[in-house]
Amino acid sequence: MKKRDWFYFIIVLLSVNLYAQKKKDSIIQIQEIIVSGKAPISKERVTAKQLQEKNLGQDIPYLLKNNLSIVSTSDAGAGVGYTSLRIRGSDQTRINVTLNGVPINNAESQGPFWINMPDIASSLSNLTIQRGVGTSTEGAGSFGASINARTQAPSSKPYFQTDQSLGSFKTHKHTFGLGTGNLFNEALKIDAKISFIKSDGYIDRAFSDLFSYYVHGLYEKNNTTVGFMTFGGKEKTYQSWNGIDAQMMKKRRTFNSCGAIYDSDENIVRYYNNETDNYNQNHYHFYIKQKLTPIWTINSTFFYTHGKGYYEEYKQNSKLSNYKLKDIIIGNETISKSDLIRRQWLDNNFYGIVNRLSGNINKWNLEVGISANSYEGYHYGNVIWGKYFSNEHIDHEYYRNKAIKNEVSGFFKAIYDLTQNLELFADIQCRSIYYKGHDVPGGESIFKNGGTIKFNKNYNFINPKIGTSYKIEKGTIYVTYGLTQREPSRNDILEKSNVKAELMHNVELGVQQNLHKFSYSVNWYGMYYINQLVLSGKINDVGSFIRENSGKSYRTGIELSSSYQLTKKVSLSANSTISINKNINFKKETSSYIEKLGNTPIAFSPSYIGNLIAEWKPIKKLNCKWINQYVSSQYLTNEKPKNGKLEGYFVSDMTFEFSPSLLSMKYLNFKLALNNIFNCKYENNGYYNDNTPYYYPQAGFNFLTGISLKF
Secondary structure: OOHHHHHHHHHHHHHOOOOEOOOOOOOOOOOEEOOOOOOOOEEEEEEHHHHHOOOOOOOHHHHOOOOOOEEEEEOOOOOOOOEEEEEOOEOHHHEEEEEOOEEOOOOOOOOOOHHHOOOHHHHEEEEEEEEOOOOHHHOOOOOOEEEEEEEOOOOOOOEEEEEEEEEHHHEEEEEEEEEOOOEOOOOEEEEEEEEEEEEOOOOOOOOEEEEEEEEEEEEEEOOEEEEEEEEEEEEEEEOOOOOEOHHHHHHOOOOOOOOEEEOOOOOEEEEOOOOEEEEEEEEEEEEEEEEOOOOEEEEEEEEEEEEEEEEEEEEEEEEHHHHOOOOEEEOOEEEOEEEEEEEEEEEEEEEEEEEEEEEEEOOEEEEEEEEEEEEEEEEEEEEEEEOOOOHHHOOEEEEEEEEEEEEEEEEEEEEEEOOOOEEEEEEEEEEEEEEEEEEOOOOOOOEOOOEOOOEEEEEEEEEEEEEEEEEEOOEEEEEEEEEEEEOOOHHHHHHOOOOOOEEEEEEEEEEEEEOOOEEEEEEEEEEEEEOOEEEEEEEOOOOOEEEEEOOEEEEEEEEEEEEEEOOOOEEEEEEEEEEEEEEEEEEEEOOOOEEEEEEEEOOOOOOEEEEEEEEEOOOOOEEEEEEEEEEOOEEOOOOOOOOOEEOOEEEEEEEEEEOOOOOOOOEEEEEEEEEOOOOOOOEEEEEEEOOEEEEEEOOOOEEEEEEEEEO
């Protein structure tokens, strides 16, 4: 690590005890402890204004990258396109994402795909991050963290708004929104938005071409609320999931081998210009909120999501038999291998209902929830071109299989006010999951050297949680315990048929106070796993990480947040996570032997994450921030290889926001984001294949700037 990095690392560590009390309009609020009628769980809430201050085209993982315990990554290197985040080292398959309580995670892969909801941040009223098992109200599938996003209610006044931004790597975003205001005796109101985002990306050819829409109508009368919301996105991105090795990184950090076409001497002669990922996804939510009595309220949401898309890839010298094609006879020559172009398709439907009944009886706060959903996914592949193909081979289908996943879940949550200052909390959740994968008759899949896809799994889980909170002067002390279990994903099952479900015990103990000019929170967590599915460090042929059961393992650490108001114009804020993440008696299994490696670090789990933010308001309408993040080193595999590590890095950003008042406009705002101002060369993601580490380099200094107008 460079001396400068050590210097900033020490600043971040020391600043934990010197935090300034944030004002309501700062980017990141101090960690909030929920008390009084809600579970005693530590969480962070990010408001719409906080999101919009940074929303210039980057995806949500990059808008949240300085929140507590978060590390964000980007395949294209600049925060647009395929992005992801990890919380406490847990990858996105463990992070349960909901929108207005509706599950967003893909039912099979279990992770959210932010690229399928481009610019959803423009339509959010707030976003809440829970770490650990969380509560059942934040979704059934949480196994390490939860993100619950809430959309904005349609405006009661008519408006037109536009947000325009541009920046490095030919990045530009154009968003247009309008609202009808109150209609039909102020009972109905409708908002609508469309957005276009394009970027060439930092990595070679890693372009993104994204479109999204959002429409939300709301009818309210007396004790009844009825709403309909539809939103969706269309994306086309050039693939950039291959990463590069250390030798190539020294020569050309932006090198991208995806789409490369080689000659007989392994020299790149050209690139296939349509080595792309293409996907459309559309969401439909119909919801009803009815106040039954002064005590009881019921909420029901019916939802349907449809997605369809494909990867297109140029494959060189591929065996025709792998694509269920016969050898081609040309004259006296028999062709068994050929260059070809394939498309791997996914066509899926996901639908269900979420019901919640809540009420207050004397000292009891009660909530009951019942949800059911069903997923149907068709996986199939076509060969659309071949070097030696005749017309009869074109658009040849070489595999087709279907997946069905059904889930029914329910929970009961209760909070009891034992005394004026002491609350008790209990939450029990039941989940029943049926998951089946099979070949479609006549379209048998070829998987792993000729094997077919066939599995039939049932999982039944009971997940209890208990806790208590005690109010102190301007603060709270709390403790919670939760047990949760989770089923493997499709990729887990296909990689290893006897893969096991995971179980985690989670304890959270914390304190939080908001004093006059000083606010702080301290949270200790312990997460003990049985059969945790840890990232192995390897990726499959479409860039997804392969996971493996690690036996017993644990994560434990201290999360610290604080803020301090230096003057009326200057404040400081910081957060830090110091953690230990270990596999217990980890074993490396091969076809011929089992190697015992003892206790090893869990892959992609840095022991320290720290953020320091200085905020300055030189004049009333101008807000300036200096945002710093340090992430310590992390291993690419669970075997602790000497050459398989991501080095620690320090990244510093600056943002400026100016909001002058003009009589003809409701809102005028100028924004400028200067990212990685010290031009740090760093990698925050990678993988390990055949004893060789591969990295995803991130952009050096870059900028984004924008203007927002509202009439």
